[in-house]
Amino acid sequence: MLVAALYNYWIVIALMMIGLFVVILGGNLVKKIIGLNIFQTSVFIFYISVGKVDGGSAPILTEGVELYSNPLPHVLILTAIVVGIATTALALALAIRIKQAYGTIEERDIQTRDSQC
Amino acid sequence: MIGNESLLQLALLLPLVAVAGIRLLGRHENLREAVSLLAGTALFATVCSLYDPVFRGELVEIRWLELMPGLSLAFRAEPLGLLFSLIASFLWSVTTLYAIGYMRGHGEGNQTRFYSLFAVSIGAVMGIAFAENLFTLFVFYEVLTLSTYPLVTHAGTDKARAGGRVYLGILLGTSIGFFLLAIVATWLLAGTLSFTPGGVFDADTPRSLLSVLLALYVFGVGKAAVMPFHRWLPAAMVAPTPVSALLHAVAVVKAGVFVLLKVCLLIFGLDTLGSIPATEWLLYLAGISVLLASVVALRQQNLKARLAYSTVSQLGYITMGALLATSAGFSGSALHIVMHAFGKITLFFCAGAILVAAHKTEIHQLRGIGRQMPVTMVAFFIASLSIIGIPPTGGTWSKWYLMLGTLEAGQWLLMALLMGSSLLSIAYLLPIPLRAFFSGNGQDSGGPPVAIREAPWPSLLAIGVTTLGCMLLLFYPNAFYQLIKVAL
């Protein structure tokens, strides 16, 4: 019972942790950004799961439907998705500049190059 | 006729006016130094005219501003502070006179900065002397530290900077680390920081807490140079001699012990002080400080360093006297502030004179110098007597009362300690003038003898004044003694 009730959440946690792992592990900056994306997206999945109501339909009012999914998490996540892509775009732009300035986007190489000067 | 409050204002503001004047006239040496001298004399006169009202016990008080509820910058002329400000302002004028000779003779740079910071320091001393509460006192205490720091590093050499670092580190360290903490604790315990006759603490304040507090005060006032926080004083000897003379024989160190006296008398109160368990321990600490510093002084070959350790030792006397918590001990302490000031400043003046005239800093170089510089070395001799505490000098009185204080408190061990350290002070001070007169020329290197003459006349005049002071104080200690009686 517990497993069925919380299955979604646990998978979501696993996804989050994979994303976070990729972020912390570092290495390639683009990989880091992808990790960040996974991390964020899994939070979105979590929110949408919270808004799920058994048997509820999409929150667009229709004749004869009584039960709807919770629209509020949807709204929040719409905003969060936009925030996510905004962050990604900026991060990628930074990665490009770092490549131009350092000649690499491997975290370790950047750090050694910084400590040299 | 100026009102007493205005006099007090004047005493606090005059140094600042002097700073402005010195800054403005920075280009014209003579005018600049005339302003310094004039301000010194005026300040002394102002403080003197406060003597009567204070002696009669009138309330002379001014308030500048209130920082936060209960925490204000306020001043009150009371006997102990007056005593301190009298000496400081008098010796300021004298030292200025001396400095004119010294700085010119020694060809020092940055003289405008020197004179203006000198004035700031004296302003800070006035603030400390007349502070109505611990907060005001703390403010000026820090101003004094900060304004004397550039004086210590005046030479700008690596050695001077290193000395300055130790100076600032210890003084700021102890004051922020312990003193401020003690003030905060006092504030929370007593609800007030005002100096109050009889102390501010309730009778039921836990003694253990007061013990901690007292220790915080004794160590926090780093300027009192109680061991192990005395290292700044020898380090400060890299400063030009007038600085050492005025600040490190009079203003700064005396500010330290003065704060201790004031805290003992007006924050704790002598009765409470006597009942605190930690007092006993701190007394012995001060005693050890006296003895150890004397021993160290004996081993110093640099003249100024020896004088510095002698100061550490003498400051120990004063701290000890205050902690004895008896009226005789306290009087001895307060008197010793005066006597030691005159004696030690003379000694430093002499050391500076020797440096300017003969370019010598080490003790072994001084053999036979008495013949070239008789006035200086006679002054040195008399001042030494005053430090040791034998007639015909004023130092006799303070030593006498200190002895009496140990007797009253039944501290036989401390009494023995005092006597022992007096013997030591004979050993480290007297040989210097004696050898200067009675042994052969120290310059055995065979080079052609250099013609050595006395120091420039302004310096010599200053030496004369303070030496005379040392002797006169034997006969006329009453003015000060009465003041101390009023304070008690």
Next chain:
Amino acid sequence: MLAHLPVLQVILPLVAAPSCLIIRKSGLVWLFTFLVSLAALTVSALLLQQVIDSGVISYHLGGWDAPWGIEYRIDILNAWVLLIVSALGTVVLAAAHTSIRRELEEGQQILFYTLYLLCFSGLLGIVATGDVFNVFVFLEISSLSTYALIALGRDRRALWAAFQYLVMGTVGATFLLIGIGFLYMVTGTLNMQDLAARLPAIGTSTTVLAAFAFILVGICLKLALFPLHLWLPNAYAYAPSVVTAFIAATATKVAVYLLIRFTVSIFGVDFSLSVLPLQHLLIGLGLLGVLTASVVAVYQMNIKRMFAYSSVAQVGYMIVGIGLGTAAGLQATLLHLFNHALMKGALFLALAGVVYRVGSANISAFRGLGRRMPWTMGAIVIGGISLIGMPLTAGFISKWYLISAAVDSSHWLVALLLVAGSLLAVAYVWRLVEAAYFHSPETPDKPADEAPLSLLIPTWLLALANLYFGVDTRLPLAVTEMASRTLFGGAL
């Protein structure tokens, strides 16, 4: 119009930002942004006045009632922080023109001002709002613009610093989002008032605890609380000088505000400080931050970096104040919030002047600068003395309150360690003073070469504020006392 003050506070710079792109002349854009921030400052002053006079202001955006729509809720705490942010933002902006003209290319300047305004409004928005999700949105506005602003620094290390900050900041914001999600899950609401009312009934379920933990970590990442501070020193050191001054004076303050808002107002003192071992954690981490960061600061060669570490240390002080868990401690934190903004604003602006003239912020560049740039160095000395906490400077007031709060709640050891932190501040400040005044310059005989007036005036404005608020403490004391009292009164 007065009824709309809460929203105008945020909307003015927010709407002004895109307008910059339409104006397209960098000098004009600067003037425009400056006027806008001045207007925001006026609004925040009026707001504070209004809150003092008539209590909490609630503003319903879109006209929808509180838990359904988004509410702006201004009490004395956020009115205070709004004033700090808008005042410092304005002063720094006044200085920006000269410095930015030298440090950025023509094309980037307009973007700089636009991003500056966006960051400004983002910070104000975080503070003004009474809705937790809205906090997240405005946090991202301010963060994204900050990353870009930092990356505009000329040194290539600015890029790497910005990237690191971006990763850390995004992880932090996502943690915050997770925490908010948990809170929403158990309460069904996003409104702060509503949350505060509904949380006690739920008690200490693991979900609430986890929400608390995630929100805390998320904020502390932004706050650069030790040991989550790693992004900060590089970001401060390599960002354009005025950006450093701006974020040092405002961004961490806003994060501290968030911490107070969440721990004290939303979760409540009882929950935050009594149920959890948070008190020990905050005091411990705060002190650790104070001491380690100060020690590290002593060994920095780059002065911007040195003061950056000092900022980490100062954040420690504020955290300790919160951790004490008393109204007095909170008041000390709120005071330090203000005073530290003044100090760091003055210091970093003065450094901007040095960088402008000398081109470097290394300690060797400071040799003999006391003669070459007497006014700039004078401001640094005042700021430094205030940082140490000398009496008659603003820094003393906050130190005094913090130490008395510690002693009052019998945390003697804490008091002693706080004081030790001050001593370390002496060490690193004095290294700078010594270099500037007691070392001869590497190229002697260089004539006095002061920073331009447009930099010097704002710098001195802040330096004098350090002195003024060290003496006339009525305003900060009254406001912070009222704030800490209402926060604790409301929660207990």
Next chain:
Amino acid sequence: MELLVDIALLGLLLVTAVAIAWARDLLAAVMLAGIYGLLSASFFMVMGAVDVAFTEAAVGAGISPLLMLATLSLTGRFQAGTDTRRVLFSLSLVILVGALLVAATLDMPAFGSPEAPAQQHVAPRYITESMNEIGIPNIVTSVLASYRAYDTLGEVVVIFTAGLGVLALLMSLPPQGEPVRGELLSPMRGHRILRVIGKILIPPILVFALYVQFHGEYGPGGGFQAGVIFAVGFILYAMLFGLDVVARVVSNAVVQVIAAVGVLLYGTVGLLGMLTGNNYLDYRDLAGDPVTGQHIGIIAIELGVGITVASVMMLVFFVFSGQLAGRRAG
């Protein structure tokens, strides 16, 4: 059935995530990330979050991989190895956080339960009242554009900020002096078939964008999705016919101004609310009766969103591909 799809999708997501973490080839990782986006969009669809699904599909499977690919072509395709200590450290930290999260779930309301507090407190009003108060069937749009319109303003500003940030970072490089030859900017210019199909496809795409823009009140869609689709139309055009051709139609500076206008439009509509004597972003008095007022307000702000999103997306893409062109020319 629904549950099975749910479980299957989540399982696939997990597999994809692991594969991404595993991939050394970044190109593969980006492709997988696209798949991840598409899968999560499908998941959102199953959860009944149609608007979110739409957006995630456009972003997670569209724009985001596109930008990553552009970046990869500048920064290189393969990543270096990682050191083991770092792996262990990251792993332990992640496990710690994960454990905390799992602990947090134990007290959570069961998944899908209609009795959960989240379903009980604030949300019901949106479902029951929005028809009366706002008058449009898509509840998400009601909440997004009216109840919580201020968040959406923030969202627009976020994307605007990111656009400016990207611009500030990348505009100065490479030196803009020398013109770059057209074919370098359009890798697919040579493919005639693609160009023909593109010519056929692009107009419907733009029309569809307009449909999504104005249909958002009734079905899934709205300003954001429309903006993305609109931008995609232009991006496709640029890929097929060259950046310079697009630049002739809309220059970088013009796009910037348009982006600003979008935000301003949104902000001004809010201010109009104040002029009518209500609070900021309160549209009810923009027309005779509240519902019509809401309607007008929502259309206006959605338009603002669409304009800004479309222009920022275009801007970002242009700047990124400008980098590519710069590198190839140099």
